[in-house]
Amino acid sequence: MLLKVQNLHKIYKSGTHALKGVSFEVEEGEFLVVIGLSGSGKSTLLRCINRLIEPTSGLVEFNGKDITHINGEELRKVKMQIGMVFQQFNLIKRKSVLSNVISGKLGSLKTFESILEKYNDKVYNEAYRCLETVGISDKAKVRADALSGGQQQRVAIARSLMQNPKLLLADEPVASLDPATSNSVMQYFEKINKELGTTVICNLHFLSLVRRYATRVIALRAGEVIYEGSPRDIDENWFKTIYGEEAEEVEIR
Amino acid sequence: MSKQTAVEAQLKNLIEENKKREHKYGLYQAILLDIFFVFYSILVVQRAIYYKFFLDLRDLPFSWIQIIIVFFISVIAGTLWALTRTSLSCKLFGVAKDNKTTKWTIELFGWFLFDITFIAGWIVTKISIVSLFSPDGLKGAGRLFSALFHPQFGIFDDALFAMIETIYIALVATLISIPPTLIISFFTARNLMRENKVTFAIYYVLRIILNFIRSIEPLIWAIIFSVWVGIGPFAGMIALLVHTIASNAKLYSEAIESIESGPMEAISATGANKIQIVWHAVVPQIVLPFLSFTIYRWDINVRMATVIGLVGGGGIGTMLMQYQGLARWREVGLIILMIAFVVWIMDYISAKIREAIY
Structure with missing residues (x-):
């Protein structure tokens, strides 16, 4: 078992109770998709796993180790093993694609070395290899903000690959992309999951994408897990429970 | 369903409690403000309008006892007034009763405050239409202006050197300010420092110190440093340096506060x-605003350097002061012309550079 989340609660300072006792487990090699409405706690859940947000109570166990309360160097070591891809890509816009990808490696580089930005060939080669994995190595020298949305997201994926992650978290990675690009970006996640064996936890909106890529699904509503199982089993009824009575399924190909 | 109503009831309670607390708090604030309003009104009417205008006293009588008596009167009057919930302050803090009395007091007292302030201001600044248009004064001004518009070019080379000195004072002050400002700005950026109590304390103390330094004008700093290191360009440069660090640190840290948090999260x-987070996620986002602020500051510093020269900060300002002291207005005219020209050029160049880097 790679990840175990147990009875996780998160209450924000504003009083919002975003997670109300979420529990689930993730095996190595899974492609787990988390679905639910906006505000159902999906993003909070992902961020609690790699501790970008501090959970209020509960337990997060990564690779057999309790990481809920670790700090400093120990936490950085864990973060280095967990890659993350965001909805807004979160690249450094003014920097080249290559240096954006290399920034995924920062955790294992010496501070001094990373400030001078003089890396050895091994790091460069690795960065090119990661860019090749997402099929964008020809853009290495281009400024990140000169790329299209889909390309930027692929760079962000390459950046997380630079970490050699055991676990890859993706927070609505295709929510700001058009349908066609969405599919191509999702295919890279699938490739990473199948070829590199990286475990993926991904927040998604579109059920058609969920059915196509997920090996398992968790549905959140108002901070609680209301469904856990195979993507095939989400029928009309479940859909209405997850997304509300008025929701209608939208196809995306 | 019942669970939901329970939660709703709880929320309602919370909101009610909050409202009550706010109301109480608002009333306290209203009392304090009303005390101040009464205190201010009595003092202004008594000292500025009665003593200065009606009695035309040169030296105002001052006694602490009188002030304290006035203060006590205003504490009592202000408190009572605010407790009736019809005062101006009650309205300002949202705790006033909604009736006709409130409306009338607010209107009357609002105008009263505005009027006495304006009248007192008129008296204090000694506004006098008569002296503005007295024939003697007009003649003097005319003489001066005609001299200013016929500049004496005999001192052009001296003035040019002084001008260059001024530009260099400004340039050096700006350049030296960059490294310390950079470092300080990270410690005064709220989004980087709020995480734990120690860093937040540092943030707070630094902000106070910077605010204090910034609130003292470069002119005053120049006077301080001309005593410290002696009159001359060096004093002027340090004065500008100190003020530049304090004001740019604020601008820089505001730029840091307005960066996108996404890249920081990602890194x-x-x-x-x-x-590494600061270097790779914060710095790339703030390089351009920093450059732009710094160039603009150089432009400001050139203008300030001329003023600082007036109190012994070296450069063209010092020269201006000397010729003004000798009442040689045609030389003064040339110097002013040169200052205007250089300031205009600097303004243009800095605007162009700032446009180009964005």
Whole structure:
């Protein structure tokens, strides 16, 4: 078992109770998709796993180790093993694609070395290899903000690959992309999951994408897990429970 | 369903309680403000309008006892007034009763405050239409203006050197200010420092110190430093340096506060340490605003350097002061012309550079 989340609660300072006792487990090699409405706690859940947000109570166990309360160097070591891809890509816009990808490696580089930005060939080669994995190595020298949305997201994926992650978290990675690009970006996640064996936890909106890529699904509503199982089993009824009575399924190909 | 109503009831309670607390708090604030209003009105009417205008006293009588008596009167009057919930302050803090009395007091007292302030201001600044248009005064001004518009070019080379000195004073002050400002600005950026109590304390103390330094004009700093290191360009440069650091640190840290947090989150998720996060996620986002602020500051500093020269900060300002002291207005005219020209050029150049880098 790679990840175990147990009875996780998160209450924000504003009083919002975003997670109300979420529990689930993730095996190595899974492609787990988390679905639910906006505000159902999906993003909070992902961020609690790699501790970008501090959970209020509960337990997060990564690779057999309790990481809920670790700090400093120990936490950085864990973060280095967990890659993350965001909805807004979160690249450094003014920097080249290559240096954006290399920034995924920062955790294992010496501070001094990373400030001078003089890396050895091994790091460069690795960065090119990661860019090749997402099929964008020809853009290495281009400024990140000169790329299209889909390309930027692929760079962000390459950046997380630079970490050699055991676990890859993706927070609505295709929510700001058009349908066609969405599919191509999702295919890279699938490739990473199948070829590199990286475990993926991904927040998604579109059920058609969920059915196509997920090996398992968790549905959140108002901070609680209301469904856990195979993507095939989400029928009309479940859909209405997850997304509300008025929701209608939208196809995306 | 019942669970939901329970939650709703709880929320309603919370909101009610909050409202009550706010109301109480608002009333306290209203009392304090009303005390101040009464205190201010009595003092202004008594000292500025009665003593200065009606009695035309040169030296105002001052006694602490009188002030304290006035203060006590205003504490009592202000408190009572605010407790009736019809005062101006009650309205300002949202705790006033909604009736006709309130409306009338607010209107009357609002106008009263505005009027006495304006009248007192008129008296204090000694506004006098008569002296503005007295024939003697007009003649003097005319003489001066005609001299200013016929500049004496005999001192052009001296003035040019002084001008260059001024530009260099401004340039050096701006350049030296960059490294310390950079470092300080990171410690005065709220989004980087709020995480734990120690860093937040540092943030707070630094902000106070910077605010204090900034609130003292460069002119005053120049006077301080001309005593400290002696009259001359060096004193002027340090004065500008101190003020530049304090004001640019604020601008820089505001630029840091307005960066996108996404890239910071992304870099921190890779397991990078704090220094790496700042260097790779914060710095790239603030380089351009920093450059722009710094260039603009050089432009400001050139203008300030001329003023600082007046109190012994070297450069063209000092020269201006000398010729003004000798009442040689045609030389003064040339110097003013040169200052205007250089300031205009600097303004243009800095605007162009700032446009180009964005």
